[in-house]
Amino acid sequence: MSKSAMQDELREALTSDTPSAKTKRDLIESALLHFGREGYAGTSTRTIAQTAKTNIASIAYHFSGKAGLKQACINFIAMSVGDVLAVVLNRKITEIEHMSPEEARAKLLEMVDRMITFTQTNKRAELLMSFILREVLHSPDETDTLYKAVFGPLLDRATTLLSRATGQPATSDELKLATFTLIGQLLYMRLARPFVLKRMEWKAVGPEELEQIKSVIHRSINALLDDLSKGKSNA
Amino acid sequence: MSKSAMQDELREALTSDTPSAKTKRDLIESALLHFGREGYAGTSTRTIAQTAKTNIASIAYHFSGKAGLKQACINFIAMSVGDVLAVVLNRKITEIEHMSPEEARAKLLEMVDRMITFTQTNKRAELLMSFILREVLHSPDETDTLYKAVFGPLLDRATTLLSRATGQPATSDELKLATFTLIGQLLYMRLARPFVLKRMEWKAVGPEELEQIKSVIHRSINALLDDLSKGKSNA
DNA sequence: TCTATTTAATCAATCGTTTGATTGAATTGT
DNA sequence: ACAATTCAATCAAACGATTGATTAAATAGA
CATH class of the missing domain: 1.10.10.60 (Homeodomain-like)
Incomplete structure (x- = not known):
């Protein structure tokens, strides 16, 4: 089946x-x-x-x-998160490949935005992330379902957008790895929440804190995109 | 006590x-x-x-x-990781505060380098990270020991270096949050190893793969540092 | 009626902890 | 100096409680 x-x-x-x-x-x-x-x-x-x-x-x-x-x-997580991703990533890869760099960058940032909002505010997201992370920690060799249904498509779309936004080939190892740094930032910001709260002296992550997080990650990603775009002409 | x-x-x-x-x-x-x-x-x-x-x-x-x-x-983790950090972060914060921006950036990248090598290659690091992560997932409100002995000092030093390297005040929320994106990238690259291996079609993370990871994260951090430094004159 | 589903009761296995006995090395008393 | 005593440490064995699984009877739905 x-x-x-x-x-x-x-x-x-x-x-x-x-x-x-x-x-x-x-x-x-x-x-x-x-x-x-x-x-x-x-x-x-x-x-x-x-x-x-x-x-x-x-x-x-x-x-x-x-x-x-x-x-x-x-299976349920793969299904439901797949639904969430289907909304976020409703465009097929072939559509992405015809975007202008500016359009691709905007789409990428919008996607990042949704992921930050989802991970930081959705109550169910907390359970899903905990579940997934425990699974990755405990059975790293049995994560095929999660990869194929969730992370594979996500990484595919993100890398393709990254490619369109920077002009770098989507097949380059550097771009594929850069996608992990990109996603890693926002996921870690949720995983390490206990430390974030302590460090920032926040009581919780409300609307204001959410905007601060988005702002910083936006800036970080934009800087990376600019640099990778420069690399196009340098190469 | x-x-x-x-x-x-x-x-x-x-x-x-x-x-x-x-x-x-x-x-x-x-x-x-x-x-x-x-x-x-x-x-x-x-x-x-x-x-x-x-x-x-x-x-x-x-x-x-x-x-x-x-x-x-x-307690053992707090002690032993505290020792590792003592070597990596041997300079006191007051010393960092007198560094030139170039010196601070080099020190920051060196510190990131050591952390990547440690997380990606050290066998014990894998166990420590799993243990810590499980603890954060299961008892987020009881992570004081780990924060005070490990993450607190680490974030302090990193933020101070980030401040010296960019000219931004170490007290700014943006800089403190940026420190998390910085560290999040390299930690996630280890946590998500099963997905990284699948995506990159690697069999393991050897010396070559380690260098690729370092290269990408270096680039990402340098881009962020450049952008934050620009922000100094913009503000 | 007949199948699908739920229920209470029970199973062996394993859990973390406790027990009382035993060891050998200090400590004490003379 | 030497026997008597105390002590920290380890051990096999057993404790009651809880685990996931299973059973057969009761119930519900078509």
Whole structure:
């Protein structure tokens, strides 16, 4: 079964209004919450079932065990984040390739903006990021689903925009690596939030703080884009 | 008891050659390994004791339980990483404040270089980063020890260098936030290694790949420094 | 009715911790 | 100086609690 077919099946299984679909949804929702907060090993099936207001045996019945429920969570994340990315990256790569440098830069910054807003303000984003990060930390060799459904397309679009905005070939190693520094900045700003709050003497990240973060990352990315564009003529 | 006093005590307790010191060292070493790999909840005291080649009861005896051993690991990290930083950041802040912009930029890049090499190549660094990240993810409100002993001093030095290199005041929010984007780039490049390897079609990060990473991050940071320096005259 | 789903109860296994016994090296008393 | 005692340290064994999984009976939906 192909990746997208699996996600379509999952989507249908979760969006229908059969009683079984609701139980599945509740279980995934609950598992996502607890896995993200306490980690996989730190979460008991009883806790998951209790939050989902269902019986422990439901986990085995619907997902054939705790491990299956985790995999369902991964698929769910791949699906839902894929939806978010579909909005952000609604343009196909071929469209991007015909953009002017200015247009591409604006699009890239808009995409970065959305990602910052999502990571910094969305409550569910916190759980998703925790879940993904724990998965990468614990099973770095089993991140294929997440890469193919989330990070692969994201990196593809970002690198292509970066290429259009700077005039550098999208195939160059430097540009592909630069994409990581670009995304790394904004993701780290969320991961290290406890340290950011301490350092900036903030109590929380509200609208004002969000704008400050956006401003700094914009400036950093614009500087990098300018420099990479210069490199075009230098090369 | 002050933080440094606690760490001095810990250092003495671990470096002496009494039988108890060796057992403590072995237990912390083992716990660091397993906590970093499988997480706190995912690691059993039996596994820890087995790797440390001692009895399970030793954990309760020396650290009054699993939780105490985790705290000892945190203190150990704060101590050892503090030592690493002491070498990297051997200059006092007052010395930095008398550097020329060129000198400060060179020092900043040298510091970034060391951090990249450490995070990308040091085997222990992988465990430390995993441990720290899991801690930040799971107990964001209990990261005081790590902040005060590791990230606080690091951010202080980096921001001061950034200030000298750009002419911007070290107290400005923009500069303090820029420090996070700076450090975030290189840390993320290590955290997201599974994705970096997939994207770059690398099998591992060897000397050549390390140089490519350094080159890109150097370029990104230099671009940011140039831009922030321009901002001095613009403001 | 007949299948799909939920439920309470129970399973063996593993969890962190505690126990009491044992060791050998200090410390004490004479 | 030497036996008596105390002490820190380690050990195997067992504790009650909790884990993920499973069962068979009860319930719900078509």
